[in-house]
Amino acid sequence: MAMMAIPECLQGPEQLSVTGPKVIFSFELFGTTVNFTETVILEWIVMAIILGGCAFLTHNLKVRGVSKRQAIAEMAVEAITNLVRDTMGKRWLWFTPYIASIFCFSIFGSLISLLGFRAVTSDFSVLLTWAAMTFALITWTKLKFGGVGGYLKGFADPIPVMLPINILSEISTPTAMALRHFGNIAGGSIIMGLIYFGLTSLSHMIGMQGAWLSIGIPAVLSLYFDLFSDFMQAFIFVMLTMVFISNAGPQEDADGA
Amino acid sequence: MLGFLSIDIGTILFTLANTLILFLGIRHFLFKPVNNVLEARQAEVDKSIKAAEEAKANAEAAEQEYREKLTAAKEEAQTMLRNATRKAQQREEEIIASAKAEAAGIMKQNQAELEREKRSAERALRSEVSGLALMVAEKVVEREIKPEDHARLIDEFINSVGDAE
Numbered sequence: 093m094a095m096m097a098i099p100e101c102l103q104g105p106e107q108l109s110v111t112g113p114k115v116i117f118s119f120e121l122f123g124t125t126v127n128f129t130e131t132v133i134l135e136w137i138v139m140a141i142i143l144g145g146c147a148f149l150t151h152n153l154k155v156r157g158v159s160k161r162q163a164i165a166e167m168a169v170e171a172i173t174n175l176v177r178d179t180m181g182k183r184w185l186w187f188t189p190y191i192a193s194i195f196c197f198s199i200f201g202s203l204i205s206l207l208g209f210r211a212v213t214s215d216f217s218v219l220l221t222w223a224a225m226t227f228a229l230i231t232w233t234k235l236k237f238g239g240v241g242g243y244l245k246g247f248a249d250p251i252p253v254m255l256p257i258n259i260l261s262e263i264s265t266p267t268a269m270a271l272r273h274f275g276n277i278a279g280g281s282i283i284m285g286l287i288y289f290g291l292t293s294l295s296h297m298i299g300m301q302g303a304w305l306s307i308g309i310p311a312v313l314s315l316y317f318d319l320f321s322d323f324m325q326a327f328i329f330v331m332l333t334m335v336f337i338s339n340a341g342p343q344e345d346a347d348g349a
Numbered sequence: 350m351l352g353f354l355s356i357d358i359g360t361i362l363f364t365l366a367n368t369l370i371l372f373l374g375i376r377h378f379l380f381k382p383v384n385n386v387l388e389a390r391q392a393e394v395d396k397s398i399k400a401a402e403e404a405k406a407n408a409e410a411a412e413q414e415y416r417e418k419l420t421a422a423k424e425e426a427q428t429m430l431r432n433a434t435r436k437a438q439q440r441e442e443e444i445i446a447s448a449k450a451e452a453a454g455i456m457k458q459n460q461a462e463l464e465r466e467k468r469s470a471e472r473a474l475r476s477e478v479s480g481l482a483l484m485v486a487e488k489v490v491e492r493e494i495k496p497e498d499h500a501r502l503i504d505e506f507i508n509s510v511g512d513a514e
Binding site for chain 2: 146149153155162194
């Protein structure tokens with residue numbers, strides 16, 4: 093009966109399950125079932141955090157006598173603007189807010205797992221959506237700068253035999269992006285789940301009544317699997333997006349115009 | 350509960366909409382205000398630089414003007430000095446010339462007077478000598494002297510007096 097003295101939250105997980113997001117409700121639309129999952133609610137929470145943060149940082153901006161909040165906002169905007177300018181060139185500067193939103197969405201969507209929620213980015217559908225948006229922008233850029241003829245001719249480049257390989261590479265670009273990001277975040281969360289589960293079992297095995305070994309040790313690993321990995325993946329995803337989209341267009345002039 | 354690697358059309362549609370909303374939101378709440386402020390600051394800096402450049406140009410123009418004025422003033426002073434010197438020289442020459450003329454006039458007058466006095470002295474001497482000669486002649490006549498001797502003696506005497514002048 094000594095076990096009852098320990099609160100349930102300190103018992104640690106009793107089983108490990110790897111599942112997708114919960115479906116909150118479903119509805120019929122044009123004959124298909126559309127699910128409303130917990131991912132969407134978490135997305136809303138993340139969006140509220142990001143937009144609230146933006147509104148907080150940018151309220152009461154001044155040209156002179158900059159406050160700390162404003163300095164942070166300006167630094168963030170300038171940093172991401174410079175990143176886009178260096179990676180994509182001046183022509184794509186209008187693209188900066190999109191990169192910023194994907195970057196923030198990815199980081200905060202991953203970091204929300206630190207609050208005990210399911211990471212938004214461990215839902216493959218989310219990454220697939222973002223990768224599809226990148227793919228759409230790549231295709232749009234190719235069509236814009238090359239025309240339909242140039243776009244279709246690009247598949248037979250340099251020789252027509254390459255057609256299937258070119259189609260594969262075209263499709264593999266977004267797929268690889270989505271899977272890379274998803275795999276890292278979801279894999280990290282599985283590893284962290286395994287560690288918690290393992291440490292709990294170990295605690296019980298050596299005669300502890302609570303999962304005491306789970307205190308401290310996972311935090312160090314979480315630095316990598318949650319913080320570092322989340323930042324890395326967000327950065328990689330937006331870098332790839334920028335590189336692929338700017339490469340889809342013609343090379344910039346030497347003066348960067 | 351969906352599968353771990355499920356592809357869910359509902360999530361995709363909602364995520365697409367959410368991403369677009371986030372894009373618009375970030376653009377509106379972060380980029381627009383911050384870029385506006387940055388542009389305003391840039392404009393202010395540009396304005397300050399322009400104003401400073403204008404002020405500098407004005408200062409340079411003023412300096413140039415003063416320099417020119419200074420040069421003109423110096424030239425004027427030089428001219429005035431030269432004119433004054435020339436006038437003074439002229440005046441000096443005039444004064445000297447008039448002084449010379451005056452001195453020459455005085456000299457001439459003196460000489461004429463001297464001449465006159467000499468002449469009157471000569472006359473006085475001649476008459477006195479004549480008298481003296483007569484006196485001497487009377488004495489010589491007493492000692493039987495011819496009239497020829499008498500005249501010759503007088504002339505000799507007068508000439509010797511004239512030489513002694």
